[in-house]
Each structure stands twice: as C-alpha cells, then as structure tokens.
Amino acid sequence: xxxxxxxxxxxxxxxxxxxxxxxxxxxxxxxxxxxxxxxxxxxxxxxxxxxxxxxxxxxxxxxxxxxxxxxxxxxxxxxxxxxxxxxxxxxxxxxxxxxxxxxxxxxxxxxxxxxxxxxxxxxxxxxxxxxxxxxxxxxxxxxxxxxxxxxxxxxxxxxxxxxxxxxxxxxxxxxxxxxx
Amino acid sequence: xxxxxxxxxxxxxxxxxxxxxxxxxxxxxxxxxxxxxxxxxxxxxxxxxxxxxxxxxxxxxxxxxxxxxxxxxxxxxxxxxxxxxxxxxxxxxxxxxxxxxxxxxxxxxxxxxxxxxxxxxxxxxxxxxxxxxxxxxxxxxxxxxxxxxxxxxxxxxxxxxxxxxxxxxxxxxxxxxxxxxxxxxxxxxxxxxxxxxxxxxxxxxxxxxxxxxxxxxxxxxxxxxxxxxxxxxxxxxxxxxxxxxxxxxxxxxxxxxxxxxxxxxxxxxxxxxxxxxxxxxxxxxxxxxxxxxxxxxxxxxxxxxxxxxxxxxxxxxxxxxxxxxxxxxxxxxxxxxxxxxxxxxxxxxxxxxxxxxxxxxxxxxxxxxxxxxxxxxxxxxxxxxxxxxxxxxxxxxxxxxxxxxxxxxxxxxxxxxxxxxxxxxxxxxxxxxxxxxxxxxxxxxxxxxxxxxxxxxxxxxxxxxxxxxxxxxxxx
Numbered sequence: 323x324x325x326x327x328x329x330x331x332x333x334x335x336x337x338x339x340x341x342x343x344x345x346x347x348x349x350x351x352x353x354x355x356x357x358x359x360x361x362x363x364x365x366x367x368x369x370x371x372x373x374x375x376x377x378x379x380x381x382x383x384x385x386x387x388x389x390x391x392x393x394x395x396x397x398x399x400x401x402x403x404x405x406x407x408x409x410x411x412x413x414x415x416x417x418x419x420x421x422x423x424x425x426x427x428x429x430x431x432x433x434x435x436x437x438x439x440x441x442x443x444x445x446x447x448x449x450x451x452x453x454x455x456x457x458x459x460x461x462x463x464x465x466x467x468x469x470x471x472x473x474x475x476x477x478x479x480x481x482x483x484x485x486x487x488x489x490x491x492x493x494x495x496x497x498x499x500x501x502x
Numbered sequence: 503x504x505x506x507x508x509x510x511x512x513x514x515x516x517x518x519x520x521x522x523x524x525x526x527x528x529x530x531x532x533x534x535x536x537x538x539x540x541x542x543x544x545x546x547x548x549x550x551x552x553x554x555x556x557x558x559x560x561x562x563x564x565x566x567x568x569x570x571x572x573x574x575x576x577x578x579x580x581x582x583x584x585x586x587x588x589x590x591x592x593x594x595x596x597x598x599x600x601x602x603x604x605x606x607x608x609x610x611x612x613x614x615x616x617x618x619x620x621x622x623x624x625x626x627x628x629x630x631x632x633x634x635x636x637x638x639x640x641x642x643x644x645x646x647x648x649x650x651x652x653x654x655x656x657x658x659x660x661x662x663x664x665x666x667x668x669x670x671x672x673x674x675x676x677x678x679x680x681x682x683x684x685x686x687x688x689x690x691x692x693x694x695x696x697x698x699x700x701x702x703x704x705x706x707x708x709x710x711x712x713x714x715x716x717x718x719x720x721x722x723x724x725x726x727x728x729x730x731x732x733x734x735x736x737x738x739x740x741x742x743x744x745x746x747x748x749x750x751x752x753x754x755x756x757x758x759x760x761x762x763x764x765x766x767x768x769x770x771x772x773x774x775x776x777x778x779x780x781x782x783x784x785x786x787x788x789x790x791x792x793x794x795x796x797x798x799x800x801x802x803x804x805x806x807x808x809x810x811x812x813x814x815x816x817x818x819x820x821x822x823x824x825x826x827x828x829x830x831x832x833x834x835x836x837x838x839x840x841x842x843x844x845x846x847x848x849x850x851x852x853x854x855x856x857x858x859x860x861x862x863x864x865x866x867x868x869x870x871x872x873x874x875x876x877x878x879x880x881x882x883x884x885x886x887x888x889x890x891x892x893x894x895x896x897x898x899x900x901x902x903x904x905x906x907x908x909x910x911x912x913x914x915x916x917x918x919x920x921x922x923x924x925x926x927x928x929x930x931x932x933x934x935x936x937x938x939x940x941x942x943x944x945x946x947x948x949x950x951x952x953x954x955x956x957x958x959x960x961x962x963x964x965x966x967x968x969x970x971x972x973x974x975x976x977x978x
Contacts, residue, residue: 340968362535362704363960364732367968374730379737383745394681397661398672406669413673420673423756427681427749434689434745438696441738445731447699448723455726464727465704467535467960 330453330502331356331474332485333460334494339365342469345492346371349473352488356477360454360470362463379441386436387429394428395421457500472500528623528962530805535960538806542954543708545801554800555949562941569935572928573648581651583928590911590923595649597903598933600757601785602642603683604778604899607750608786609635610690613697614746617739623814625958626806630797630948631790632694637943638789639687641936646679648932675759682756689749693742699725700735700957754778761906767848768910771836777829784822784868785899787815791892795885797948806954809883816882819895823873826902830869844915852909856922860905867898 336342339361346359350372359368369375398421402408407415442448454460454472464470471494473485482499489497529538576583586593609631616624647656659680661670670677702722709715725731758778761769791812798807837849853861871894881887913920947953960966 339966343968359729360727361729361732362539362727363700363957363966364736365729366733366736369729369733372729374733377734377737379734380741383738383741387745401661401669402672406667408671410671410673417673420678423678423752423759424672424681426752427678427685427756430745430749430752431685431688434692434742434749437738437741437745438692441696441734442723444734445728447725447731450719450724452724452726460726461707465700465707465725466539 327502329475329482330456330500331472331476331480332482332489333454333457333498333500334471334473334489334492335459335463335496335498336469336471336492336494339368339469341492341494342471343367343371345471345489345494348492349471349488353479354473354477356474356480358472358474360460360464360472362465362467362469365469368469378444379437382440382444383433383437386440387433390428390430390432391425393432395425398424453500453502456502457498459496459498460500468495528626528808528810529959530808533805533963535963535965538959538963539704539708539956541803541806542952542956542959543705545948546705546950546952547709547714549711551949552800555945559942559945562938562945565938566935566942567938568931569939572931572935573644575928576648576932577653581649583926585923585925585929587921587923589914589919589921590908592907592911593923594925594929594933595645596760597900597907598936599642599645599649600778600903600907601900602638602645602936603686603757604754604782604785604903605789605896606635606638606642606686606690606786607754607779607782608790609633609638610686610693610746610750611783611786612790613693614743614750617743618747621814622962623810625962626803626808626954627790627794627811627815628958629694629697629951629955630793630944630953632690632697633944633947633951633953634786634789634793635690636687636694637940637947639683639690640943641940643683643687644936646683675756675763678756679760682753686749686753689742689746693746696735696738696742697955698951699723700727701952701955703727704956705952751779754782761910766910766914767837767842767844768833768852768906771833773829773832773836777826777832780822780825780829781899781902784819784826785896787819787822788892788895788899791815791888792896793944795889795892797953799885801948801953803954806959812885812888813879813882816876816888816891819872819891820876823868823876823895827869827873830865848910848913851913852905855909855913857905857909857912860901860909864898864901864905867894868902869898872898 334345336345342359342361343365346357346368349357357372359365359372361368399416402417403415460470462468471489473480473489486497584593584595612624612631613628647653650656659670659677699722702718703725706715706718706722709718755775755778758774762771762774764770794807794811798804834849837845852858872891875881875891908923912923
C-alpha cells in the first residue's frame, strides 16, 4: 500500500505539449521511473517519453471476443441439438451456417465490452478521489489546456528539495507539492 | 499549389479554405484549447437555458405524448387498432423499425469507420451523431416489441432456461435480429459513453455548481488525463471502432435477411444486404444534416461544424445514394432477367399498381432530386439547400421501406388473396410520436452532455502539434 499521508509528488505545469514531452523524456533518461504526464487530449509522444509503449487492452478484447463466440455458438448448438431439437422444414438440427450470425454478434458484444471495461479496469477507474485533485492548479488545466508532469514520491530518487530544483530546470509555469 | 492559383480569389472563401490541403477548413482559424473548451462546455454549464430550447423541448415532449397515448391504447386494445391485416401483416411497425435503425447507422459510421480511416473532420460531429444513433435505436427497438402483440412477453425472444422448457429457434432471421439489434444498442451506448468520459472530466473541472460537480464527477469516473490512461483509452477506442464497423454492417444485413430469407417476390433477393446498408448510411447522413444544421446555427457552432463537414456529408450521401440507385436498378433488372412471372408482376405492380405513387415518391426523393444536385459544390455548401435535401432524403428512405414492405406483400401469388394496406390514425400517431420522442431525447442530450468531443477537437488544433524543433532538441 502506498503511504496515505505526506507528499504524493511534485507537479510541474507546462503551457505546451512540446515542453512537457521534452521534460518527461529527460526525466526518464535521468532515471526517474515513478512519473506520469497529464494532458487534456491523447498525447502519444508523452506516453512514449515515460516508457509506456504497450498495453493489455487488445489481449483482453481478444479473450472477450473468443469467449462470446464460444458461448453463443455453444448455446446454439446445445439448444438446437440436445435441449430443444426442432424440425424446421427438414433442415439439420445442427445448422451451423445459421448459427454463425448470433455467434458473430456475441463475439462483437463481448469483445467490445471487454475493450471498454478492460480499459477502465487497467486504468484503475473509476476512482473518484486522487491526490492530484488536491493540487490547486491541476483541475484548472489538466482537462482543459495545460500539461503536467508529476514526479511521484514513491520513486527511490525522490527528494523533495532536489526534485523541485530538478523540475524548475525545465522552466515550467509552476511547480507545486501534491499532498495525499 | 498550381491548381489553387487558378481558382478565383474570393477573400471570404480564402479564409475558409486550408491552404495546406485546398479543402475547406475542418475548424475555423483562431481557435485555442481554451476557446473550444469554453465554447462547448458553456452550452451545458450555463445556468441560462435558451428559451428556444424550452420551446422545442415542449414541442418534442408534446409529440412524444402522442406516442404514449398510441402505445397505451395499443396495449389495451391490441395490434388490431393498426392497419395491419392479411396479406400485409407487416405495416408501419416494420417500416419504422427499419427506417429508424437505418438512421442510426450513420452515427456509427461517422464515429467508427471514419475514425479508422483517420478522417479528422468527423471529430466535430461524431458525438451528436452517436447520440442520434442511440436515440434512433431506442425508437427503432420499440417497434418490434410493440408489434409482437404481447410486449410484456418480449423477453421470450431471449434464450433463457424456463419452466416451459422451450428455447428459441436459432435458424430464424427474426431471432438473429434480436442479437444484432441488442448488440448494436449495447455497443453504441458503451462507445458513446467511453467517448464522453474525458469530456465529463472537463465538465467536472469547469462547473461551478455543486450539483454539476457531483454529477459530472461521478460519470467522469475520476478521469484525470494521465497519458498512460490516454494510451489505453486510444487503444480501446480504436478497438471499439474496429468492432463497431463490422457490427454496423452486420446489423442492417441481418435486418435485410428478415426480408431476403423469405420466399416472396420483391424480398427474396441477394442484393438486399449491401443495398440496405448503403440505404441506411444514406438516410443516416441525411438525419445528421437535419440535426447538425439547426444546431450549429442555434448554438453558434459554425467555427466547429464548418462548411467542410456539410460538404463532406453531401459527398458521402452522393456516394451511398448511387449504391442505393444501383440496388433499385438491380431489383428491376432481376425482375426481368429472372424470367419469373411472379417477380415480373411484383415489379410491374410496384411501379404501376394502385400503390405505384409510393414508388414514384421514392424515385423522386432518393434519386431524382439528390443525385442530380449533390454534384454541385455550390449546392453542397449551401446550408438551406442541404437542410432541404436532408428532409427530402429522409422522406425518400421512409418510402423505400414502405415500398419494400407493402408493395411486395399486398398482391401475392393468388389474386384471391390480394388486399391492400391503409394505415390507421394509430399507426400515424405512433410514427409521429417517435419523432417527438427522438427530438425530446436529443434536446436533453444537447442540454446536459457535451455535444462536441472537446478532447478530440483539441488534437486538431495547431497548438496540439509538437513542434519539430522541440522534439529534435529533446532527441539530442
């Protein structure tokens, strides 16, 4: 469990995405590992800069899709051959071509739900509270027009004075301490 | 560019054209992150609801009440109050079902297919196009349910273990429809909601009233814009788009199977799936225009929903309109080429029989008017004209479903079983009522939810580009 009191980290505010990416890349190069960037729109370069290249959403989606496919095709086969076989115009009870369509729909249904809820779960959302919301300038800008770099206190390199001076060297608008 | 030098220099036009591409600008110049956020979130967060909104909502609500009355009487009296009879057992309910579902498809097309094709211009219109999809599916889904006669037993359509030990029949297209439409509704809602989560974060942070902060705070799920979250979010959005694309094509295909699998002249044809999908997109884009044109005017969003959008939607309608025209042509050709007496008679009867007027309306509204005029860029960027054409196409597409359902059914194989179809006032009330329901739901959406995706608009602004110099420096 992370500590629940004291300092969560140091938050530097930038005006442009370019400055954020430059700072994040440098911090990563300088050995920072517990750091994160915040931007009001998807900023791929910043994710790359802090070493976040891959995610597991596609895998979850694939698993979900296969489960949907297997579940519906299995259900159709079981219902039509064992549970309730019906003679419809003399067609075989195991009419697999007709079963493809509901199975196809459920593949998409399960895959889509897995992608959406899997993404939320991997992101740790919903989490209505986060220490960053305590920072006075975070909510003014992070979802509108400002770019933030956060060095977290859990990083072994973290020393409040040194880290603050380090962030100041990137010439941000502001550096603030974020408390739990 | 050499070609752009040859064009006449009209300063007003120059301002609206992006010199880099020679196309109309997607977003008018001079917008910043803050200005677009302000512009879009203010519509929702303002305490002053425009009077026009109340007027329209009142109208929509009043018309939706007509639906309530019609459905209430239907539940009390049964489907006998409708005009359906033998041989036309599928009347307005199925026409409206197909029409509404088709309208919904443009929303998915805009949000999913155009995302996959990296059509940045879609970003301004995708949110309300998706909302349109969901409300259209709500209106559509109601019709089969109330058409089954005993809607309180609608859950019998689903496969579930029951004391009757009865299971659904999976070889029927009508059951395929249950899965197609329910999946479509679910995935559309999820895609729409996930797309709005970052914007809810913005609304939470920009709202000043406690209630709004709580409400948007809850539905934003605590979104804070971490780039790790954004990376997964982008992957999930692309995957959802990739899944919604085959889904939307399959939904109208399955709906066309309801007809095409039946052995009935006028229905039993292999052209139906692609022709239904194209028709759905055609009418859906028309409905997007019907909604977008008044909205951008009313909320002064001309800088975000520009001529480029209207122009591009006109082009999509032109393309899908021609696929629809091909479908009509192929139906006529096959009626002749099949050498089937029944097919030939059906087509003759459809064109020149007692209900031939509906075929005439269809050709006029879907082919004659739009497909001749949409070629002109001047007309495609004329806002009043495009509004008019959107109404014309929506009318035409409703008549297309009328023609398919009614004119194939009312004179079948045996002249002794021929009949006709006359919709009753309850049919009209139900149909018009869904228009009111749709309007009311849509107005609630524009009042309470951000109708243009702010996070996606931000990516298209000049400030979002990371300047090459900065990146190069950082790379050193």
